[in-house]
Amino acid sequence: MYQFLKRFQSLDRRWVFLGMAISIVLPMLFPVHFPTKVDERVQSLYDRLEELEPGDKVFVSADFDPASRPELEPFFRANLHHMFSRDVDIVIGSLWPFAPPLVTPMIEDLAAQHGAVYGEDYAFLGFKMGNELAIKMIGDDIIKAFPVDSRENVTADLPIMNGIRQAQDFELIMSVSAGFPGTKEYVLQIQGQYNLEIASSTTAVSTPDYVPFYKAGQLFGLAGGMPGSAHYEQLVYEDYPVEGVRMMATQALDVLNLGHLYIIILIVFGNIAFFLTREVEE
Amino acid sequence: MKRTVPLIISFIVGLVMVGEFFIPHYKYRAVTSELLEWGLILAAGAFILGLVNLVQVNLPVVIQKKEDWGYKLVMLITLVVTLLIGIYSGTGRQDDGEHYKWLFDYMFVPLNATMFALLAFYIASAAFRAFRARNLEATLLLAAAILVMLARVPIGEAIPVVGDYLPKVMNWIMDVPNIAGRRAIFIGAALGAVSTGLRVILGLERSHLGGE
Numbered sequence: 001m002y003q004f005l006k007r008f009q010s011l012d013r014r015w016v017f018l019g020m021a022i023s024i025v026l027p028m029l030f031p032v033h034f035p036t037k038v039d040e041r042v043q044s045l046y047d048r049l050e051e052l053e054p055g056d057k058v059f060v061s062a063d064f065d066p067a068s069r070p071e072l073e074p075f076f077r078a079n080l081h082h083m084f085s086r087d088v089d090i091v092i093g094s095l096w097p098f099a100p101p102l103v104t105p106m107i108e109d110l111a112a113q114h115g116a117v118y119g120e121d122y123a124f125l126g127f128k129m130g131n132e133l134a135i136k137m138i139g140d141d142i143i144k145a146f147p148v149d150s151r152e153n154v155t156a157d158l159p160i161m162n163g164i165r166q167a168q169d170f171e172l173i174m175s176v177s178a179g180f181p182g183t184k185e186y187v188l189q190i191q192g193q194y195n196l197e198i199a200s201s202t203t204a205v206s207t208p209d210y211v212p213f214y215k216a217g218q219l220f221g222l223a224g225g226m227p228g229s230a231h232y233e234q235l236v237y238e239d240y241p242v243e244g245v246r247m248m249a250t251q252a253l254d255v256l257n258l259g260h261l262y263i264i265i266l267i268v269f270g271n272i273a274f275f276l277t278r279e280v281e282e
Numbered sequence: 283m284k285r286t287v288p289l290i291i292s293f294i295v296g297l298v299m300v301g302e303f304f305i306p307h308y309k310y311r312a313v314t315s316e317l318l319e320w321g322l323i324l325a326a327g328a329f330i331l332g333l334v335n336l337v338q339v340n341l342p343v344v345i346q347k348k349e350d351w352g353y354k355l356v357m358l359i360t361l362v363v364t365l366l367i368g369i370y371s372g373t374g375r376q377d378d379g380e381h382y383k384w385l386f387d388y389m390f391v392p393l394n395a396t397m398f399a400l401l402a403f404y405i406a407s408a409a410f411r412a413f414r415a416r417n418l419e420a421t422l423l424l425a426a427a428i429l430v431m432l433a434r435v436p437i438g439e440a441i442p443v444v445g446d447y448l449p450k451v452m453n454w455i456m457d458v459p460n461i462a463g464r465r466a467i468f469i470g471a472a473l474g475a476v477s478t479g480l481r482v483i484l485g486l487e488r489s490h491l492g493g494e
Binding site for chain 2: 009013021034035040066068069098128130140193204256261266
């Protein structure tokens with residue numbers, strides 16, 4: 001027994017990897033949808049967006065890359081669908097250089113579904129470099145920050161930008177953020193100074209960082225990681241159904257279920273083996 | 283002179299930017315907005331400096347065939363190819379069918395996603411090997427990690443009886459000990475940033491000028 005437990009503790013990591021691979025693949029092949037309760041932070045985000053009136057303008061900062069895409073794309077898509085469904089005007093910008101080629105097809109896809117007109121119902125201002133400086137500039141003068149949009153139009157000439165000069169002129173700001181620069185920098189640089197209403201969708205690793213902002217009222221909503229995106233998807237597609245829609249985050253929760261369970265089992269059995277062998281050695 | 287002029291510029295610009303918080307007048311904001319624009323132009327210039335630096339550091343290694351020169355060669359070739367294709371494709375580089383778009387969609391996206399996805403495997407392996415309840419602190423960390431991991435997924439909520447309490451326990455962990463720790467770190471970091479900012483404005487901190 002002692003020898004077995006010793007060997008178990010020094011198990012070749014390739015077996016651990018194989019177990020993880022099975023935990024990921026199995027739920028994809030045989031999905032089991034467990035019901036889930038919507039998180040209070042996601043509900044708060046959804047409720048505030050439900051208060052928006054047609055014609056209200058929202059700035060969405062799409063700050064993610066292919067690595068964080070599985071966690072944030074479902075939220076981004078559901079969020080655009082939610083706002084387009086409510087006839088809210090959407091202005092999108094990005095502080096991450098890898099975001100524009102990634103989000104442009106998503107924006108165009110959603111806009112086409114809703115028959116949204118570019119420049120009137122939505123606009124994509126493209127990438128702005130400068131991190132905190134760019135955020136400060138968005139707060140001060142968004143036209144100066146993005147003089148031309150992603151289609152080389154003069155931003156100030158877009159009908160959607162009528163009455164918009166700075167971040168304060170938007171009803172809300174949605175920060176879809178995978179890290180730096182993102183939600184934290186929006187809160188630190190401009191939220192307090194301009195008293196802006198900001199909500200965030202973020203990766204699971206960043207969520208604990210942003211919870212204090214939510215608790216302090218600096219964020220009105222927070223969708224953390226894959227579960228956050230899944231909760232938001234459920235709320236949106238229940239009230240604004242789309243035929244044949246693939247709820248990516250909700251499906252991915254199955255993978256997360258087994259993945260988390262597998263890691264927990266590894267930790268628990270690793271500790272049991274550790275204590276049993278230590279007792280014998282002592 | 284080489285030091286005095288940058289110090290004077292830092293002092294004036296720093297003071298003007300801080301002043302924005304105390305003088306909420308549109309004319310004053312026009313000045314700070316102009317300064318911000320200069321900052322953005324400088325930040326864009328930093329990209330070019332980064333490019334030059336990357337070549338300066340890696341090219342000699344490739345020429346002298348030092349350790350890992352092969353990887354650096356691949357990196358330099360990729361850099362040049364992407365740059366040239368990006369410049370050649372111009373403003374339509376992100377359109378379907380463009381070579382630049384192809385590079386992004388079929389090279390960068392899968393590579394970047396793969397690197398991140400590998401984390402799941404390494405985290406599983408590291409958790410199995412290193413996560414041991416050796417003392418009280420480690421035991422608390424371990425218990426909190428297991429509870430949060432379980433409560434974050436629907437399977438945790440589906441556990442009979444316990445499942446009803448798991449999200450509450452997780453929210454308490456996130457809202458109380460987590461926030462207490464994070465706020466302490468944020469406030470400490472903010473005070474540090476304020477003091478560093480003041481030192482730069484007053485010319486006491488000169489490391490950004492090189493030397494010292």
